[in-house]
Amino acid sequence: MPWIGMYIAAASAVCSLAMAADAFNGFRSKKLWFPCKYFALNATSLTLLAVTMKFTVDLTTKMVGLAKFSSLVLMSTAMSNSMTSLASMDNNELLLNLTALTILVFTIAGNVCIYYIQIDFSTWLLFEMIVVIVIIFLLLIILYCSSLVIPTAKRYIDSKYHEMHKIARVEGGDCRLTIDEMRIMIRRYWVMAETGSPQFVMARSVLSATSGLICLSMALTLVEAHIRLNMLYFMSYPLTKTNYKWSIMWILYIQSSGVVLGTIAPVSRWFFAFRFKISETGLKNLKDELKIERYWTLRLVEWRESLLHLRIRHHRCRKLLHDAKRLLLNICIGVQILVVLTSKLILLISAIYGNVILLSFHHIKILKRPDPRASDEGSDLNPYVLLLEGEGELPKKILTNICNEVDKLIQTGRRRQPMNLLKLLNMSKNFDGVIKFDDNKEVPSLHSQEPHNCWSLSVVTLASIATALPNISKHKFNESLSGVSEGLYFVKLIEKYMDGDGELTSIRNAADVVWVGVELYNKWHSRNESKLPKLYARAARTIRYS
Template identity: 60%
Template sequence: MKLPVDLTCVMLGIYDKLARVSSLVLMSTAMANFMPSLGSMEDNEMLLNLAALGIFVVTIAGNVYIHIVQILNYFDTRQTLAEEIGSTVLMLLSVLILCSSAVIVPTAKTYIESQYNQMHKRVSNDEQVGWGSNFAIDKLRIVVRRYWVMAESGSPQFVIARSVTCVTSGVMCLLTALTLLEARIRSPLVYKTARRTYCNYKWSINWILVIQSIGVAIGTIAPLLRWFNAAIFKSSKIGHKSFKDEFKVEAYWTQTLKHWRDSPLPLKIGHHKFRKVVHDAKRLLLNFCIGVQILIVLANKLVLLISAIFVKGVMFCFCDIKYLEASDSDESDGSMDFSRYVLLLEGEAELSKRTLKNICNEVDKLIQIGKNKQSNNLIRLLHKSVNFDGVREFDSSEIRSLNSQEPPNCWSLPVVTLTSIAISLPNITDCKSNKLLSAVSEGLYFAKLIEKNVEKNGELVSIRNAADVVWVGLELYRKWQDKDLQTAGLKGKTHKETLQKLSDIAEKTVTNFKTDTNNFLVQDPLNWPVKVIAANSMYRITQTILLADKDDHLQIDEELFERLSIMISDILAACLTNLARVIIFKCHNCSINDRERSMRQAAVILGESEEIIEILEQRELQAWIQKKHLILEGGERL
């Protein structure tokens, strides 16, 4: 906007004037693209942005008209005068429409959120995603699609983007772009003898004109498509409503202004008469704003209706409109209908079948992106788990505690500790170790996701941090507590010696902490340093394995490595049974502004974990059949 506000330079060249016009057109184009972003703003943020933008645009318009007055006495000053004035008027109207759209944002958010909560209750009652059913993954996929349609149709940006004011901004964006195109074609042809540039900007004017023209061309695409799609859909509905219904101004357009009008004054004024005068003045001003808002809405609806009639006439010349209506109505044939999960404002036209299909296709693409990133190493590891016995076997109650209170466990800490032990075993090839590390790395991605979303009170943050610290050292450096697991100093000749060394190091770490720290921190395990928490876990798990070794026959390193791998698989499998719960949690447990982002994450996670959920689903089904079979056998014996 440097050129339109520069009053110090008299720009008489033909390209100089075109560059000023392109700057004004680019400003209108930017505002048309900016309009849907109003939905993502909070009320105060929106007010500040619009105030700043309004001051900026009014300043530009004022400088443009001052510049026009300055150069009226120059020869050939009217070469692009009409285009400058027209572009400035359209720019001011764009700001007015932007403010009109901003007024409905708080009311629209409240209405959509209320509608979303009602729909959420219906979805929760209709579909119960649980284990033990061959269709659990299919139900989960359907539920994600339903929540996706709710999130996308109820997105504040999308609500603003499909409003009549946004449609009108598309028309204005097209008009400004055509104004620039007309000026660029007409001026060089009509004024062939005029100088191209005649100002202090010299050769840079050419680059400014080219770059801004490209910006206008690209920026016009999105607003134009919004207008065209709305006009096509509206053209198929012409005649379905009465004239009165077509131009009905819904309550949400003026509800915020009426609330401001009827609310008490925010200022404390002592004198009763003066307070009454100020309040009446406020009511008078806001009544005027309500009237302007109604006129703007009616004008926008008229623009949409005229656009629809125009598009219908154009389409009638090239193809049969009935064919378009039929093809649009057949878009959803053969697939589940999600139209009843679309969130709409009061009196808003339903989404076209084509738009709804595009919304559903988008979530399918996200699920497919997740499928392409499936964790193959983790899946192979989970196949080793037959049941969930490893969850109770990794820590024996017979092991004496190093403190009066034991820190609680999370899913990831025992997995990381068991992996550290497995890597430290002698006579284990690097190939096996690397495969286990890769599988555990993929499993920890889901485990951390589950821990973060399932645990609401945040009590296990220190336990999760301990797992993270240990895993960084293990994955990157093959170390535990800065002790290299691959060196001969830590590895014993047998796995029992190695386990005992790890146990002694862990016990010493916890004991030193108890003797060197005040009693308050020692008594509450959640306040322990992460290294002490990790050491306590290592001590208990190594002692549990050594205790089990006394009862069993002597195992070779490969057998113990396989046993630890199965234990890790059991723990991860038990943890991952919460994946469906996390996906559903991410679908609906977020604010309206973050809902779309959270739903994208849920869709990708569903794609990444589909095969994992199917494996665990089959295991649950087999366990249920086995349990039923044992019950039947017991009944026959009785």
């Protein structure tokens, strides 16, 4: 049993480190909305959480309540921490992951209730356990409410992006752009991409701020439980009188540390949400502040008004089922409105009281001090910020961080130029040879169906021919291969985004396989030609007969 306890502690450590990595990544990239990159709601994280909660759902061993309580707080912290990851999922992934999480939550709640009914029913820690269970269910409801608005928000942001894309393309013009004009265009598209990121849209929502406040309250409750039990038992409360023995200490300390690390991202989202709300407080009346935008309930309304696709001939049964569906969805719409309304009210109260606290510590001057650089850089980029209906203007600080990020990437590109590719291009007088080589009249097709044009396949084929040319020094040969390798990175990047329908996927895969043989083994095709696709064989035979 102690080694099983260490297995639980190891799973808890992995979850804690993943949440800490997301927090570190957010601080490093100055994305204080903390995107979920390492700890997201998926099959891996749910499996780790199930292992972490094994100690909590164990009904066969005697255990102290504090360890069980820390496990439940870690569960609520993980749910709040991974909330923004829902925005990166499609509808099927949302359904599967939330269903799995619901099963896990109900299993945990049922086992905890059974344990305390049988073992211990009259402690103060029991009341705290019940509160945490209720909070976990509340977070689950918030996750479901968020998942219902994600598809609608994506469609809305996508439509706004296409509108701004047309405007940016008209302003950019069809003429050749200068370096400064190109820099401005890159900034505009970068702002649209960053502000339209699904995780960023979810992170700045009122539901995300509410989950952050709940996460903070649970962490403070765990701290209070530690202090109270330490004072009550004078640092000697019996943690090791269980079947898990000494491993229970590892579980408790690791999970408590995980709560602290996992609270950073949700609390930061809540803190910056109410801090940015401070500047808007007083500009709107209470009715406008608590207005429920259409996108919050649009999907539920569409489901309510849609036809129930069931082949039932009996008219009365169909009517009863349709009325039952409408009643159920009306209840869901009411719950959705209640959750969103409560979240808006919580954020508004946080902004009001936060304003008072900041005034008392004289920090409000720092928040309202204008940044001339931010105003100069962000004035022409505000129209390209993609916001949902009812969202306030993006703070200048965030817009400045976005601009600084793209400037850093431009500077990085200047420092890390593909030197071998530039040498290869400078050695080329023109590209007439490539045009002739890519002409079907010069190189006839080996089969009746001509494939679509693929740049990477032509580049790889020409590089394969170059490997067979005699009297070339090894140094120039390696430089040429390095230049082609650097150029293929950009070619594949362009092909990936231009081939939206995936028509060139098999051809690009064939080019990748050929390039592996050329770059690593200086061979123009695989030894076993029978395994190559037809397009592959065409490229290989073209090289052979050239």
